[in-house]
Amino acid sequence: MLLSQHASAMRPLNVYLVVYISLVFGTLQALSEDFCIFRMTLRNFRVILSWELRNHSIVPTHYTLWYTIMSKPEDMKVVKDCTEVTGSFCDLTNVWESMPETYVPRVVAFRGNTTLVSCTSRESIFPGINMSLEPPNFEIVGFTDHIKVIVKFPPVIPKILRGEGLHVYLSLVIEEVSGGIIKKHKPKINAKTITGNFTYVIDNLIPNTNHCVSVYFEHSDVGKIIESPTKCTLLKPGQESESSESAKIGGLITMFLILVVFISTIVILQHTGYICLKNKFPKVLNFYNFSAWVFAELPPLEAVALLEVIHVKRKKKVWDYNYDDESDSDNEATPRTNAGGYTMHGLTGRPLCPASGSSSTVEDCCDPDAEETDLPEPEAECESLMAPGPGPWPPECTSEADEGRGTRLEDRFSEEDGSSTEGSGDRIIFNVDLNSVFVRVLDDNSEVPPELSLPEDSTELEDPNETETNLLVASGGGTQPSFPVECLWSEDSPSETSDTSESDVDTRDGYITR
Amino acid sequence: MSAKAGVIQKCLWLVCLVGLFIPHILSLDCNSLDFHLRRLTWQNLRFLNSMSNSFPVECLRESKAFELPKEILSYTQPLKRDIRETFYEISKQAFNIFSRYAFQSIWEEKHLRQIQIGLDQQLQYLEQCLTEEEKENEDMKQMEKDEGKHPGAMVSQLSNLNLKRYFRRIGIFLKDKKFSHCAREIVRLEIIRCFYYFLRFTAPPRRK
Numbered sequence: 001m002l003l004s005q006h007a008s009a010m011r012p013l014n015v016y017l018v019v020y021i022s023l024v025f026g027t028l029q030a031l032s033e034d035f036c037i038f039r040m041t042l043r044n045f046r047v048i049l050s051w052e053l054r055n056h057s058i059v060p061t062h063y064t065l066w067y068t069i070m071s072k073p074e075d076m077k078v079v080k081d082c083t084e085v086t087g088s089f090c091d092l093t094n095v096w097e098s099m100p101e102t103y104v105p106r107v108v109a110f111r112g113n114t115t116l117v118s119c120t121s122r123e124s125i126f127p128g129i130n131m132s133l134e135p136p137n138f139e140i141v142g143f144t145d146h147i148k149v150i151v152k153f154p155p156v157i158p159k160i161l162r163g164e165g166l167h168v169y170l171s172l173v174i175e176e177v178s179g180g181i182i183k184k185h186k187p188k189i190n191a192k193t194i195t196g197n198f199t200y201v202i203d204n205l206i207p208n209t210n211h212c213v214s215v216y217f218e219h220s221d222v223g224k225i226i227e228s229p230t231k232c233t234l235l236k237p238g239q240e241s242e243s244s245e246s247a248k249i250g251g252l253i254t255m256f257l258i259l260v261v262f263i264s265t266i267v268i269l270q271h272t273g274y275i276c277l278k279n280k281f282p283k284v285l286n287f288y289n290f291s292a293w294v295f296a297e298l299p300p301l302e303a304v305a306l307l308e309v310i311h312v313k314r315k316k317k318v319w320d321y322n323y324d325d326e327s328d329s330d331n332e333a334t335p336r337t338n339a340g341g342y343t344m345h346g347l348t349g350r351p352l353c354p355a356s357g358s359s360s361t362v363e364d365c366c367d368p369d370a371e372e373t374d375l376p377e378p379e380a381e382c383e384s385l386m387a388p389g390p391g392p393w394p395p396e397c398t399s400e401a402d403e404g405r406g407t408r409l410e411d412r413f414s415e416e417d418g419s420s421t422e423g424s425g426d427r428i429i430f431n432v433d434l435n436s437v438f439v440r441v442l443d444d445n446s447e448v449p450p451e452l453s454l455p456e457d458s459t460e461l462e463d464p465n466e467t468e469t470n471l472l473v474a475s476g477g478g479t480q481p482s483f484p485v486e487c488l489w490s491e492d493s494p495s496e497t498s499d500t501s502e503s504d505v506d507t508r509d510g511y512i513t514r
Numbered sequence: 515m516s517a518k519a520g521v522i523q524k525c526l527w528l529v530c531l532v533g534l535f536i537p538h539i540l541s542l543d544c545n546s547l548d549f550h551l552r553r554l555t556w557q558n559l560r561f562l563n564s565m566s567n568s569f570p571v572e573c574l575r576e577s578k579a580f581e582l583p584k585e586i587l588s589y590t591q592p593l594k595r596d597i598r599e600t601f602y603e604i605s606k607q608a609f610n611i612f613s614r615y616a617f618q619s620i621w622e623e624k625h626l627r628q629i630q631i632g633l634d635q636q637l638q639y640l641e642q643c644l645t646e647e648e649k650e651n652e653d654m655k656q657m658e659k660d661e662g663k664h665p666g667a668m669v670s671q672l673s674n675l676n677l678k679r680y681f682r683r684i685g686i687f688l689k690d691k692k693f694s695h696c697a698r699e700i701v702r703l704e705i706i707r708c709f710y711y712f713l714r715f716t717a718p719p720r721r722k
Contacts, residue, residue: 035568070703073577100710102703104574122568124703128710129563220556 036107036119040096040131042217045154045161047096047131050089051107053117060109060116065090070102070124084110097159099169102126127160133170133217135228140213142233146203149174151215153198175214176202177230186218208237304431551601551639555709558632562706565625566699573696580683580704582711583676598647601712602640603674607681608705609633611688 037052049065065082068074082090096103103125109116123130141148151172161169174185187200205211212232218225269275585600612629684701691697 068574070574070577070700071707072579073574100707102707104569104571106571120571123563123566124569126563126703126706126710129559129706 034117034119035122038105038107038121038125040125040127041134042131042158042161043134044137045158046091047093047127047158047160048089049092049096049105051105051119052088053109053119055117058109058116059111061111062086063088063110064108066106066108067095068104069098070104076106093158093160096127099128099160100126128169132226133219134226135214135216136172138213138215138228138231140231140233142211142235144207144236145205146201147176147205147211147213147233147235149200149202149213149215151198151200153194153196155195157194170217170219172198173216173218173225174200174202175216177212177214178205178209205235207235210234306431551636552713554632554636554639555713558629558636559706559709559713561625561628561632562702562709565629565702569699570696573699576691576694576696577700578687580680580687582704582708583680585676597712598640598644599674600677602637602644603677604681604708604712605633605636605640607678607684608708609637611681611684611701611705614688614693 034054036054039050039052041048041050051063053060062084063082063086064084065079066076067079068076079090079092079095081095082092104121105125106118106120108118125131137152139150139152141150151174171186172189174187176183176185183202185200185202187198189198202211202213210232211234212230214228214230216225216228266275609630612626612633684704688697688701
């Protein structure tokens with residue numbers, strides 16, 4: 001009775017114990033072989049397998065990755081590069097190289113030397129369908145009307161993509177967004193030949209607009225994508241650049257036209273004579289002679305002598321065809337002018353010499369204490385009598401001193417001429433540039449004025465019909481006339497060659513004209 | 515009754531419209547059929563991949579190498595007609611395999627129906643394209659066959675024979691494993707691999 005009662009009591013306990021053990025055993029088994037969440041990703045053209053334990057309370061220190069394929073009955077193989085790794089991911093670029101293959105991975109988690117868990121994938125991994133495609137790295141360069149997209153490809157494409165053909169598995173998509181409009185560009189890429197960066201140009205864009213570009217991989221016919229970060233750029237304003245260029249060109253053309261017009265205007269004015277008249281000066285007037293500047297020669301001093309012209313009014317002598325009377329021509333005081341506009345001044349003068357027969361020079365005659373009172377300015381006369389050059393006066397002058405006590409330089413024709421004369425009453429005092437006036441020298445005896453030799457710088461302006469007589473000329477600049485500079489110029493003395501009383505006009509009487 | 519009649523009328527209109535378009539779709543050129551075939555193949559691949567939510571690790575012990583023909587593995591530049599014929603054979607065999615599946619659950623039944631429908635569509639596309647090409651090249655094939663200048667025909671016959679042997683091995687495997695879960699999983703993965711190889715043949719031409 002008691003045994004049966006004990007047996008009946010032991011049966012539920014056994015059952016409970018068996019159940020408890022089986023549960024514990026099952027739990028242990030579940031822990032040892034669990035499912036992990038595996039993710040296969042193509043990141044920067046690297047095949048990356050990452051995993052995540054379902055039980056987050058388990059924190060292992062390192063992992064070891066195993067795998068096998070379904071097409072061949074093979075045991076699990078350990079990945080050498082993913083043995084005892086601390087991170088929960090592994091690079092399988094050089095391990096999983098076949099796209100149509102089905103891979104079954106297994107991860108064993110450790111903590112130290114203790115195996116915490118061994119997990120496999122709930123689903124087999126088929127890269128053609130299960131591998132996620134992360135977007136590649138890219139750069140964009142914005143221009144005026146186009147954008148250059150540079151997609152960074154590795155030097156060598158992974159074999160998993162090369163073997164099956166990249167275009168079969170995925171396609172590169174370059175998405176361009178502008179103004180709410182999305183445009184997709186799908187350039188074809190040959191995975192077997194592409195090396196390095198891949199450049200794609202998005203053209204026919206509107207300048208001065210903002211464009212955003214996104215690059216990502218799209219799974220062929222599956223449509224699964226992973227969005228990529230968008231990069232935006234503002235295109236350069238094309239109109240401004242074009243307008244600036246056109247403005248520059250227009251400005252250059254305008255400046256060129258203005259310059260051409262200006263130059264042509266100047267040339268025309270020059271040819272017509274309005275500007276830049278050519279000055280063909282004679283050599284004597286060429287003052288830009290450098291040698292003359294360097295070795296400048298002093299201009300010849302103007303022989304200026306102070307003359308006192310004593311104007312004597314004389315009546316005009318009317319010749320009555322009578323050769324008997326020889327009237328005094330002293331009354332003639334009408335100045336004559338030639339057609340050339342020159343004012344003829346006839347100067348008469350007598351040397352002022354002392355009464356003694358001494359051979360005193362004119363200087364002696366020009367003693368200011370001379371008794372001659374009619375000569376208020378004997379010094380001036382003396383100065384006028386005196387040649388500017390060296391050398392004494394000819395001694396003839398002294399011989400004439402006996403005839404008179406002084407000389408008077410009389411200008412018969414300067415009665416009304418006051419431009420270069422000064423004087424009061426009958427006296428005219430003016431400064432005469434002896435190199436610029438005509439001079440006739442009268443001879444005392446023959447009363448024929450000897451011919452004079454003109455200075456070298458005198459010009460020839462001969463007008464024998466119009467020149468007047470009694471022009472005093474004196475040599476300047478050191479030249480000394482060879483003639484006796486007779487102090488008396490008298491028109492009274494008729495010349496032999498003159499037929500009329502107006503022979504003074506005739507230059508043939510000895511006048512030297514320019 | 516009136517509501518049901520209205521629904522039937524609407525369905526009839528839809529069926530008529532679909533019926534008008536189906537011949538047009540099926541009469542498309544083989545080049546455009548390749549596009550549809552490629553799209554359909556990818557769809558079937560997704561169906562096959564999602565058919566099982568887990569792969570038992572213990573099934574790895576029962577895996578078997580069915581030895582897919584090397585002509586398919588090392589496909590380079592075969593004639594298009596040959597490859598269409600090959601894929602037609604693959605699709606037909608796969609359809610037969612999945613038709614003999616024993617439904618284990620409602621989930622599997624739903625996915626199997628999708629696979630069967632997809633495979634049936636593949637077969638229709640291929641039949642249409644092959645029939646048209648056969649009519650056009652019938653004379654040429656006769657001439658080349660007489661002259662023996664068509665080595666590709668021998669290759670295609672050989673590849674089809676190897677392909678039939680390949681699927682026969684799969685059938686025998688299923689029978690031996692009595693259509694176990696692991697056997698079906700292994701066969702499912704093998705068909706996925708076979709379909710993916712075919713996708714390389716139907717890849718769109720590269721744009722220059």
